[in-house]
Amino acid sequence: MLDINFIRAHRERVEDAIRNKGYADEIDLDHILQLDDERRNLSGKADELRRERNQIAGQMKNGKPEPALIERGKAIKQELAKLEGMLAEIETSYIKELKAVPNVYEDDVPVGLSEDENQVDEVVGEKPVFDFTPKNHYEIGLQRDWIDKERAAKVTGARFAYIKGDMVKLQMAVINFVMNSLTNEAIVAEIIKKHHLTGLSTKPFVTVLPPLMLRTEMYDAMDRLEPREDRYKIEGEELWLQGSAEHVLGSMHSGEIFDEAELPIRYLGYATSFRQEAGTYGKDMEGIIRMHQFDKLEMESFTTKETSRQEHELFVAIQRWLVEQLGLPYRVIKKCTYDIGKPDARGIDIEVWLPGQGKYRETHTADYMTDYQSRRLNTRVRRADGTLELVHTNDATAFALGRIMIAIIENYQQADGSIRIPEALRKYLDGKESL
RNA sequence: GGAAGCGUGGCCGAGUGGUUGAAGGCGCACGACUCGAAAUCGUGUAUGCAGAAAUGUAUCGGAGGUUCGAAUCCUCUCGCUUCCGCCA
Numbered sequence: 001m002l003d004i005n006f007i008r009a010h011r012e013r014v015e016d017a018i019r020n021k022g023y024a025d026e027i028d029l030d031h032i033l034q035l036d037d038e039r040r041n042l043s044g045k046a047d048e049l050r051r052e053r054n055q056i057a058g059q060m061k062n063g064k065p066e067p068a069l070i071e072r073g074k075a076i077k078q079e080l081a082k083l084e085g086m087l088a089e090i091e092t093s094y095i096k097e098l099k100a101v102p103n104v105y106e107d108d109v110p111v112g113l114s115e116d117e118n119q120v121d122e123v124v125g126e127k128p129v130f131d132f133t134p135k136n137h138y139e140i141g142l143q144r145d146w147i148d149k150e151r152a153a154k155v156t157g158a159r160f161a162y163i164k165g166d167m168v169k170l171q172m173a174v175i176n177f178v179m180n181s182l183t184n185e186a187i188v189a190e191i192i193k194k195h196h197l198t199g200l201s202t203k204p205f206v207t208v209l210p211p212l213m214l215r216t217e218m219y220d221a222m223d224r225l226e227p228r229e230d231r232y233k234i235e236g237e238e239l240w241l242q243g244s245a246e247h248v249l250g251s252m253h254s255g256e257i258f259d260e261a262e263l264p265i266r267y268l269g270y271a272t273s274f275r276q277e278a279g280t281y282g283k284d285m286e287g288i289i290r291m292h293q294f295d296k297l298e299m300e301s302f303t304t305k306e307t308s309r310q311e312h313e314l315f316v317a318i319q320r321w322l323v324e325q326l327g328l329p330y331r332v333i334k335k336c337t338y339d340i341g342k343p344d345a346r347g348i349d350i351e352v353w354l355p356g357q358g359k360y361r362e363t364h365t366a367d368y369m370t371d372y373q374s375r376r377l378n379t380r381v382r383r384a385d386g387t388l389e390l391v392h393t394n395d396a397t398a399f400a401l402g403r404i405m406i407a408i409i410e411n412y413q414q415a416d417g418s419i420r421i422p423e424a425l426r427k428y429l430d431g432k433e434s435l
Numbered sequence: 436g437g438a439a440g441c442g443u444g445g446c447c448g449a450g451u452g453g454u455u456g457a458a459g460g461c462g463c464a465c466g467a468c469u470c471g472a473a474a475u476c477g478u479g480u481a482u483g484c485a486g487a488a489a490u491g492u493a494u495c496g497g498a499g500g501u502u503c504g505a506a507u508c509c510u511c512u513c514g515c516u517u518c519c520g521c522c523a
Binding site: 060070 | 453454464482483484485491492493502503504
């Protein structure tokens with residue numbers, strides 16, 4: 001959620017965000033500001049009544065109850081109830097409308113109302129050359145008996161799979177590789193140095209196995225509950241399956257106040273994520289590109305406002321480093337205003353080359369939220385000078401395991417269906433060179 | 436799932452209807468004392484909203500109710516603890 005005072009002071013930027021993120025039809029800023037005025041006005045009147053009420057209560061304390069005061073008290077009570085009723089009504093629509101206003105975006109975010117306006121920022125790595133016709137991951141998965149969607153269809157329906165055999169070991173190897181790398185301060189420091197992110201802390205990540213569910217209230221405060229059709233709700237509970245570890249990591253410090261010295265706080269979460277994939281019927285049906293359930297390693301951090309933009313760049317730098325360590329060709333996409341999320345001030349995707357599909361596919365995303373999420377989560381920091389302010393949040397994929405295994409399998413395939421193992425993963429697979 | 440108890444400030448803890456945003460202690464900050472420190476003493480030390488400020492107002496897990504007046508009484512709800520049941 002944005003600060004109403006920010007909206008008033010930066011009206012144009014907010015209007016740009018509303019228009020360029022595609023919310024023009026849904027949001028009426030004038031109305032929100034008008035509601036805010038009414039709200040302040042009523043709240044002032046209510047405060048005045050309460051003041052009188054408290055004063056009367058104070059007078060009553062020492063003497064015997066005076067009929068006149070009691071009468072006045074009763075009148076105040078009635079009047080206040082009326083005012084509070086009106087106030088609650090206004091407040092409800094005010095908050096509802098204010099919540100709907102998207103975050104403003106950074107200057108370098110391309111403006112555009114469709115994902116066609118996303119910009120390819122950089123293309124890195126050599127696409128592999130094969131002396132045979134490369135297969136897609138599903139063909140290889142079937143050949144090697146690594147992926148079983150037939151039985152999954154029987155048990156759970158479409159968009160589920162049993163992953164088996166060496167492919168499971170491959171996933172475990174990727175997990176171990178990432179966990180070991182990002183908890184290593186030297187590696188974080190090296191990436192910071194390489195990308196000239198001077199001034200950023202080299203603090204390594206803390207690994208987390210988070211809960212896979214979260215309450216409606218927290219999900220909503222994260223501003224990731226919508227669209228609900230894409231979420232799984234637990235029947236009879238105010239609980240949802242998370243669609244990304246970010247949802248449970250970002251909300252874990254809700255209502256807390258950090259000391260400035262504790263920041264940055266960096267988490268590396270590993271969790272299975274769940275998505276209904278509403279509105280994608282018939283899309284990406286081959287293999288395991290788009291599943292209802294997939295495992296993911298996710299980065300999340302809490303920082304001060306001065307370092308949050310660089311932290312976002314660090315997250316992208318880490319993503320690139322991870323992809324490069326696996327020797328995968330990729331490109332960096334600067335997402336346009338339409339494609340970054342409602343709470344996001346900037347968003348970068350990384351797309352890895354998939355020879356089996358003959359195209360780049362999104363494997364990573366990095367979101368920079370400024371204080372948009374923390375305002376409703378009420379996650380704050382006490383600065384060295386004693387003042388309180390909202391923290392800034394960042395999240396980013398380390399690896400979406402399903403998609404990164406697709407990338408490894410397709411890029412490292414050999415004519416006989418075996419897979420060469422990227423150097424960086426070998427030590428986690430008994431030193432083997434292929435699977 | 437059943438039963439009981441409990442949820443107060445950074446922490447501990449008092450407070451069962453009337454200036455209680457809340458005693459006391461710990462912690463922390465500043466000051467005094469000291470060559471310096473410890474000890475001691477003094478002062479200060481929650482957050483939101485409105486306001487330039489003075490100040491006002493709200494907040495004692497959350498929501499609602501009773502009352503002229505609620506941290507205190509009632510209802511619901513969330514969380515924690517203990518016992519029983521079940522269980523990876």
